[in-house]
Amino acid sequence: ERVDGHGYPRGLKQGEIHEYAQIVAIADVYDALTSVRPHRNRIKPSEALEFLMASGSTHFDLELVKRFRKGQPSEIVEIGACRVDLAARSGTRQFQIYVMPQSGHIPKSTRTFIGISKSALESAVPFAEAIRRFADWIGGGCYLCSWGSDDRFHLIDECVRKNVPLDWFNNYNDVQRQIGAVLRPGVKEQLGLRQALELAGIEPVGKTHRGIDD
Helix, strand or coil: CCCECCCCCCCCEHHHCCHHHHHHHHHHHHHHHCCCECCECCCCHHHHHHHHHHCCCCCCCHHHHHHHHHCCCCCCCEEEEEEEECCCCEEEEEEEEEECCCCCCCCHHHHHHHCCCHHHHHCCECHHHHHHHHHHHHCCCCCEEECCCHHHHHHHHHHHHCCCCCCCCCCEEECHHHHHHHHCCCCCCCCCHHHHHHHHCCCCCCCCCCCCCC
16 A cells, blocks of 8 residues: 555555554565565665655655654654534644654754744744643543554553653543444445545645644
8 A cells, every 4th residue: 555545455545554664664664675686686775765765655655754764663743622612512722832853953854744833833842741731721621532552552651751741641542433433334444534524525724743733
């Protein structure tokens, strides 16, 4: 499968391809390029990485390629959320905060990828402080929902790695499967967010990969 939806066998797009499958695809291509094959010699690791980066907009998730190139765990750089009143079926409040990685620098490619302005970058805070503010904003009596399991995995993983308490993380719900069942009854295939919006007749707003817009 390819993130642009032109792969096979199902033609899944980025949001529909499990992150683990995307990671394996990157590693598989890198291994193939840097190994001797009957029809060609291997190429240098640096050249293989350049090939992966060049294919980032069509074949692979560019953020995953960058993480693979650096050989380091990913870090959350933005947390975005919207509080929804279930009775009124409308959004009531939004939360958005940018997170400064431990390196103290967010690469330009990442800033461009998710649309961080220079002024917004100046307001970025350490991860622990971002989580404290997010937990305070959530408060009690809420259901924490996200599209797919990736958000849950990344939040828990980074909290554990950085010794940030997780006592605020409860009532979590992955709504991807439930909404997919409503929009496509009887179809077990994972439904991407953009496709779900199309099926529901909802016009996408904002920029893809920007936390608050997603």
